[in-house]
Amino acid sequence: MFQPELETMSREALEALQLARLRTQLARVYVNVPIYRRKFDEAGFRPEQLETLADLARVPFTVKDDLREAYPFAMFAVPQRDIVRVHSSSGTTGQVSVVGYTRGDVERWSDLMARTLACAGATADDVVQVTYGYGLFTGGLGAHYGSERLGAMTIPVSGGNTARQVQILKDFGVTVLACTPSYALLIAETAASMGIDVRELPLKIGVFGAEPWSEGMRKQIEQTMGIRAIDIYGLSEVMGPGVASECVHQNGLHVFEDHFIIEIIDPQTMLPVPDGEQGEVVFTTLTKEGIPVIRYRTRDISRMVPGECACGRTFRRMERVTGRTDDMLIIRGVNVYPSQIEQVLMGISGVAPHYQVVLDKRGSMDTVEVQVEVSPDFEFDEIRELEALQRKVSGAIAATLAVSVDVKLVEPRAIQRSEGKAKRVVDLRNKGA
Ligand code: DLL
Numbered sequence: 001m002f003q004p005e006l007e008t009m010s011r012e013a014l015e016a017l018q019l020a021r022l023r024t025q026l027a028r029v030y031v032n033v034p035i036y037r038r039k040f041d042e043a044g045f046r047p048e049q050l051e052t053l054a055d056l057a058r059v060p061f062t063v064k065d066d067l068r069e070a071y072p073f074a075m076f077a078v079p080q081r082d083i084v085r086v087h088s089s090s091g092t093t094g095q096v097s098v099v100g101y102t103r104g105d106v107e108r109w110s111d112l113m114a115r116t117l118a119c120a121g122a123t124a125d126d127v128v129q130v131t132y133g134y135g136l137f138t139g140g141l142g143a144h145y146g147s148e149r150l151g152a153m154t155i156p157v158s159g160g161n162t163a164r165q166v167q168i169l170k171d172f173g174v175t176v177l178a179c180t181p182s183y184a185l186l187i188a189e190t191a192a193s194m195g196i197d198v199r200e201l202p203l204k205i206g207v208f209g210a211e212p213w214s215e216g217m218r219k220q221i222e223q224t225m226g227i228r229a230i231d232i233y234g235l236s237e238v239m240g241p242g243v244a245s246e247c248v249h250q251n252g253l254h255v256f257e258d259h260f261i262i263e264i265i266d267p268q269t270m271l272p273v274p275d276g277e278q279g280e281v282v283f284t285t286l287t288k289e290g291i292p293v294i295r296y297r298t299r300d301i302s303r304m305v306p307g308e309c310a311c312g313r314t315f316r317r318m319e320r321v322t323g324r325t326d327d328m329l330i331i332r333g334v335n336v337y338p339s340q341i342e343q344v345l346m347g348i349s350g351v352a353p354h355y356q357v358v359l360d361k362r363g364s365m366d367t368v369e370v371q372v373e374v375s376p377d378f379e380f381d382e383i384r385e386l387e388a389l390q391r392k393v394s395g396a397i398a399a400t401l402a403v404s405v406d407v408k409l410v411e412p413r414a415i416q417r418s419e420g421k422a423k424r425v426v427d428l429r430n431k432g433a
Contacts, residue, residue, distance in 0.1 A: 001115075001118055001119075001312075001313070002111070002114045002115040002117075002118040002119075002150065003111065003115060006258050007115070007254075007312075007313045007314070007315065008312050008313060008314055009258070009314055010314065011314060014257060014258060014314065014315075015053060017258055018053060018257065018258070018261060018286060019052065019053055021286035021287060022050065022053065022056065022261065022284065022286055023047065023050055025284075025285070025286055025287075025288075025292050025294070026047035026050060026059070026294065027047045027048075028077055028292065029077055029292050029294060030046075030047045032077040032078070033075055033076075033077050033292075034074075035066060035069075035070060035074065035075055036062075036294065039060045039062075040059070040060065042060070043058070043059070043060045045058050045059055045060070053261070056261065056263075056284065056295070057272070059294055059295055060294075060295065061270065061282065061295045061296070061297050062293050062294050062295055062296045062297070063296075063297050064097065064237070064297075064299070067089075067097035067098075067237060068095040068096075068097060070097075071095050071096075071097070071098060072098040073098065073100065075291050076100050076290055076291055077289065077290065077291065077292055078100075078102055078289055078290060080100075082102050082103075082289070082290075083100040083101065083102060083290055084101060084102060084103050084106060085100070085101040085105075085106055085141075086098060086099065086100050086101070086136075087099050087101070087136050087137070087138045087141075087236055087240060088136045088137075088236060089235070089236040089237060090137055090236070090420075090421065097236065097237055099138075099236050099237060099240075099290065099291050100290035100291050101290045102289040102290045104289055105239075105288055105289055105290050106145065108259065108287055108288075109142060109145065109146075109239055109240065109242055110145040110146055110148070110149040111146075111149060112146070112239070112242035112243075112256055112259065113142050113143060113145060113146020113147070113149065113241060113242040114146045114147075114149035114150040115146075115242070115245070115256065116146060116207065116232050116241065116242050116245040117143075117146055117147060117150050117152065117176065117207060118150060119230070119245040119246065119247045119248075119254065119311075119313075120176070120205050120207050120228075120230035120232070120245065120246070120247075120248070121204075121205055121228065121230075121248050122147075122150060122152060122175075122176050122205055122207075123150070123151075123152070124150060124151030124152055125152070126150075126152040126153070126175045126176045126205075127152065127153045127155065127172060127173055127174045127175050127176065127202075128143070128147040128152045128153065128154050128155065128174070128175075128176040128177075128178060129155045129157055129165070129168060129169060129172070129174040129176070129177050129178065130143045130144050130147060130154060130155060130156050130157060130158070130178050131157050131158070131159055131165055131177060131178060131179035131183065131187075132158075132159065132178055132179055132180070132210065132241075132420075133158055133159040133160075133419075133420055134156060134158040135158075137420070138234070138236050138239075138240025138241060139178075139180075139210055139240070139241055139420075140156070140158055140159075142234070142239075142240040142241045142242060143178040143207070143241060144156055146241075146242065147176075147178075152176070155168060155172060155174065159179070159183065159419040159420050160419050162186055162187060162190040162419070163190060163194065165187050165190075166187060166190050166191045166194055166196060169187070169191070169198070169201060169203060170191075170196055170201055173201075173202045174201070174202065174203055175202050175203060175204050175205065176203075176204070176205045176206075176207065177203060177205070177206050177207070177227075178206075178207045178208075179206075179208065180208060180209070180210045180211050180418070180420055180421055180422065181206075181208040181209075181211065181213040181217055181218075181221060181229070182211060182213070182417075182418050182421070182422035183418065183419055183420065184206055184208055184221050184225065184229070185217075185220070185221060185224070185353060185354075186417045186418070186419070188221070188224045188225050189417075198224070198225045198226065198227075199224075199225065199226030200226075203225065203226070203227055204226075204227055204228065205227055205228050205229075205230065206221065206225065206227050206228070206229040206230065207230050207232050207245075208221070208229055208230065208231060208232065209231060209232035209233050209234070209241060210241070210420070210421055211421045211422055212320075212321055212322060212323050212324075212327075212337070212338070212339040212424075213231070213320075213339065213342070214339050214340075214342045214343035214346060215320075215343065215346075216342065216343050216345070216346020216347055216353075217342060217343075217346055217353055218231070218250075219346070220346060220353050228248065228250075230245065230246045230247075230248075230250065231245070231246045231250075231253060231320055232244075232245045232246070232253070233245065233253050233318075233321060235298055235300075237291075237293055237296055237298075238260065238283045238285060238293060238296060238298070239259075239260075239285065239288065242256070243255065243256060243260055243283065244256065244260075244262075244317075244318055247309065247311040247313060248311065249309055249310055249311055251305065251309065251317070252305035252309070252317030252318060252319055252320075253317055253318050253319075253320065254309065254311075254313050254315040254316070254317050255315055255316055255317070255318055256315060257315045257316065258286070258287075258315075259285065259286050259287050259288075260283050260284065260285055260286060261283065261284040261286065262281060262282070262283055262304075262316070262318060263281075263282040263283075263284075263295070264277070264278075264279040264280065264281060264282070264302065264303060264304060264318075265279050265280050265282055265297075266279050266280075267279065267280040267297075267299075267325055273303075275304060275306070276303055276304055276305075276306050277303055278301060278302070278303040278322070279301070279302075279303065280297060280298065280299060280300065280301060280325060281298045281300045281301070281302050281318065281321070282295050282296060282297055282298065283295075283296050283298060284296070298324075299324045299325045299326055300321045300323075300324055300325075301321060301322045301323055301324070301325065301328075301337070302318045302319050302320070302321050302322065303318070303319050304316055304317070304318055304319070305317040305318065305319055322337050322339055322340065323337030323338060323339050323340075327424070327425060329357065329359070329368065329425070331368050331403045331405060332403060332404075334401065334402055334403040336401055336403060338357050338424040338425055339424075340400075340401055341355070341357060341370055341397060341401070341405075342355065342424075343400075344393075344396050344397050344400045344401065345370075345372055345393065347396065348389075348392060348393055348396055349375070350374060350375055350378050350389045350392075351372045351373065351374055351375060351389070351393060351409070352372070352373040352374065352375050352376065352412060354372070354373040354413075354415040354417070355370060355371060355372040355373070355415060355424070356370075356371050356415055356416075356423070356424060356425070356426055357369070357370055357371075357424060357425045357426070358370075358371055358425075358426045358428060359425065359426070359427045359428060359429055360428045360429060361428075361429050366429065367406065368405045368406065369405065369406040369407070369408055370393070370397065370405050370406070370407050370408070371407075371408045371409075371410050371414075371415065372393065372407065372408075372409060372410070372415075373409075373410055373411065373412050373413070373414055373415055374386070374389065374409050374410070374411065374412065375412070376412045378412075380409075380411050380412075386409055389409060390407050390408075390409050393407045393409070394406070394407040
């Protein structure tokens with residue numbers, strides 16, 4: 001563990017720490033951030049009314065639109081001269097949210113990312129290839145600072161140029177790869193085409209995140225690369241990567257609760273769900289100075305994992321994020337996340353882990369088509385086998401998700417590869433508009 005005294009704190013001590021930090025944080029944002037003052041006033045809440053952690057339920061939520069309206073800097077809680085770094089969310093539509101870090105924030109973030117890497121089993125002896133993008137995206141610099149803080153040899157490659165990624169992986173004796181899970185697959189695929197078997201390289205750990213991925217995808221990556229693949233989670237608005245991470249037991253992601261309070265709510269009623277049930281993840285930052293967020297609705301769907309973890313960390317665990325409420329498809333009344341479709345596909349031999357869900361319109365009817373590549377060794381010209389495989393895939397989706405969708409098998413490499421976050425849903429419904 002990178003900070004064992006903090007990571008194994010008793011729940012009692014942890015909750016006392018959270019309460020003290022929460023009080024300070026609420027008082028600070030009330031004084032320094034007009035948007036929070038207005039929201040608290042409208043809700044009739046004053047920071048000094050917070051007596052227990054449960055009182056947090058009385059504090060208004062913060063949503064993405066608050067940050068968008070505050071674009072670029074209106075939610076910063078410190079004078080601009082105290083900000084030493086800016087990142088932004090990777091929002092593809094509309095205004096992005098901009099986040100600012102004080103020197104102290106960068107310090108704490110580095111610690112939390114060192115914690116994340118240690119959680120994954122990395123030490124100062126490791127060689128870490130940082131393949132998350134460097135830039136406004138938080139992935140690259142976040143992992144970079146954490147790796148240096150851990151004392152590992154850090155290779156700042158950033159994303160892209162996949163053949164070079166493979167070369168470095170091999171030549172530099174890389175032991176830890178940090179990138180999105182979908183890019184890890186592309187790296188493995190590219191290595192194979194270069195005649196390199198990743199399983200024979202020193203690589204042993206992957207710290208993968210920034211997009212939803214299924215257990216099936218994990219197995220696939222672990223087998224193809226001969227590594228342990230660890231799920232790491234975070235978001236720019238809350239800090240970047242380093243909010244929660246799996247440990248080597250790979251059973252839920254430990255939320256770094258000394259810095260973040262997690263709540264799971266029902267997105268319709270906005271009330272907490274019963275313990276262990278699925279809902280929208282909400283975070284409150286306890287130590288962030290630049291841009292603290294209070295009860296920030298992430299739109300990510302998860303649930304808390306009950307029980308203690310064998311690793312000894314006392315931080316509670318959240319289950320892998322299934323998807324975002326924005327990405328949820330409603331197919332003939334059934335709610336489906338792309339990652340659930342992925343999980344089904346991963347269990348079928350003959351198809352490759354490359355897929356896209358295409359939404360379109362036929363007349364006034366919405367249509368959903370799952371496009372998935374057949375495995376490279378599959379005979380694409382064998383029409384009968386192709387049809388059989390197609391029936392198998394749609395049958396498996398219908399059986400598991402209780403919804404029937406059109407399935408189109410495509411040739412190997414027909415689905416566009418991504419060097420960062422994979423695009424799983426393609427929406428063609430308004431293409432003419
Ligand atoms: O993706 C931060 C990050 C970088 C996390 C590198 C992990 C590794 P954003 O670009 O702001 O920040 O996107 C945040 O990505 O709300 C989730 O929807 C999704 N996401 C992040 N990690 C995971 C994960 C970074 N492990 C948004 N599983 C979040 C599923 C994830 N979804």
